[in-house]
Amino acid sequence: MLAQFKLGKSTVFYLFAAPFALLTIVMGLWPIALSIQTSFTDSYTALSPDPVYVGLSNYIKIFNDPVFLKSAWLTLRYTLIAVLLNLTIALFYAMFLSSSVLSRGAWLFKLCCFLPVVTPDVAGFIVWKWMYSSDFGAINAMLNAIGLPDFGGVSSVQTATIAILIAEMWYHVGFYIVIFLANFAMLDKSLDEAAMMDNAGFWRKFYKVTLPQLRPAITINMIYALIQFLKTFTVVVVITKGGPGTTTNFISYYAYRQFDQAQYGTATAMATVLFAVIMVLASGLYWYSQRRDWR
């Protein structure tokens, strides 16, 4: 009787869940599968009813393309710097915001941090582009007003990556701060008090007591940031278009350019490589963070 009840309950559950599961498969997995399939076809026949399959030739082509290899290196380097910078700043900013010293004004800072996250990214990046303009940009106007030299912004090879890193940080960091703040709110205060009684210094307390308890937030933020920055696209489209030269020609943008040139096979091969890299790195990071003893 009990078994029958359980089966019945499960059946109802599966019946209700089935449409959503089906939708997830159709809407989520099907496009990915199609994209991977396209990466094995000749670009000129990719959209035809009988595409010509060319095996791994698109993959061989992109791995022999120096622009793609440079693009892959630029993407990885940018991601590494962006993840570290964003999470470090978000962590210490969240620590500052959760401090009891700031009990009254904290909401204002939180609001200011989070507003960019809910701002449409294109609109935000257009404003950044204007601010970086060497003709009428606010940033150079401010620098000049205090007697400092011009910032090259997005027009200089030396500063273009920094410029979009700053713009992206403005957009993303608020999200990471919110995740950290949620974790900070759950910290066990008795551990802090015990550390204080043991005369542990700030850094020792931070490293041995606070940081281990922030493991959930760090894991979520790192994985999210990794995915976000490996896929960096909108900021490039809006502000730099891959330039100057190929300084910000990250994989997503390069694949998009290939797609725009009707090179569907190579474009989807690039997208598939990026997808694989994201999956491996994100899974590896998750596995490592679960396995590691943080104390």
Add this chain to the structure above:
Amino acid sequence: MKLNALMGATALALCTTTASAQELVVWHDLGDNGIAWFDKMSEVFQKTNPGVTVTSVSFPTDQWYGKSIAAINTNTAPDLIYNNYERVIRVVNQTGKIKDLTETFGAMDDVGFLTESDIGVATYNDEMIILPVQRVQMGFGIRDSWLDAVGEEFPETWEDTIRVAKKFVEEDPDGNGRADTYGLALQAANPRDLIHMLDLYTFGAGLRHTLIDPDGEITIDQPDHKAVLIEFLKTFTEYGLVSPDTITHSFPEMYQVIEGNRAGMFRVGDWNVKKWDTEESLNGDFRIGEWPAHINGTENAVVIGGMRGVAVPENAPNLDLAVEFAKFMLSKEAQAASLQNVGAAVRGDFEIEGLSERRLYFAQPKHTLNAYDFPESVHSFYPELEAEFHRELVEILVDPQDDWDAYVEELADRMREKRDALMQ
């Protein structure tokens, strides 16, 4: 019984309506101006083809490609597609289902206004893939008031252009008291944008090929070509005549520079003039002419940068009617509507009233015209070769050379190697 009769009559009436009413669907990328043009043509076409309506749908260019290719390949094609010749070539290459209009064109009487060059541009792999409908002319524009302010005339040569451009940078031609003006507005963000600018320099100077000639010879290190290419690269890197942000500028940013009154010299397409004549934009404060002459003895020109035309998919739902409409697009009425709404046409043998001096410049051309060479119609490997050329140029703009001459020689050698590899 009465009810049955009524239902029968209704069904018959519905069938009759369905049978006589036909809708032709056209896909293009001309935006609102294009939609207005097709609406006007639809009105006129209906007079001789009662019950036929023409519905046009405008897509952003990149979506137009994908949608056209996918629809034609899956037998859900529109009746007609409309775009630049080189874009239709891409559709031909990816579908193989664009109707050869050679016979159709051969049977048309009133086509004397089309030049051999126009017809050549419409032909790919010995098939006429489009009926040419609009020449895309691009001239050299200069702010009239700025020329007056610096006491100069419309520049004829490249040396004149450099001199005037420097004055535009240094002499505050807009009189606002700020050093915020540039000599030229260009763009370089996307490789295709950059090569487009080089095409204007090259064909405007009267040369015939930007990169490769019909025999497959790389041309960029031939003396005249090299001279133009080096000056082009120096415009971006050494002369200080363009905004430093130009290397990240694409079309929208280039237009912001022009329409924001920050550059004195710029490309003027025939489709730009209508807007730039209005108060909201340049208010007609610009003059149009041929591109500057770089080479002694070579005639400089306004550039025909493309040919827009209409193509008919072989699997169009209303194939015969679609061909009829394509032919109609070369009629005086359709061409007049084209000039009025889009600013371009291939014929001018009709009354043109109310057009500004600048619009007449393109509508009834009296200047030298030099058309792009469209190497993709001769060399199937050209798109890949051009992509490589683009990449080289984009890289070098941020790495200025001391010896441009040696750089171009080496670049030409690399292009030859690439060409040879692609030809294998």
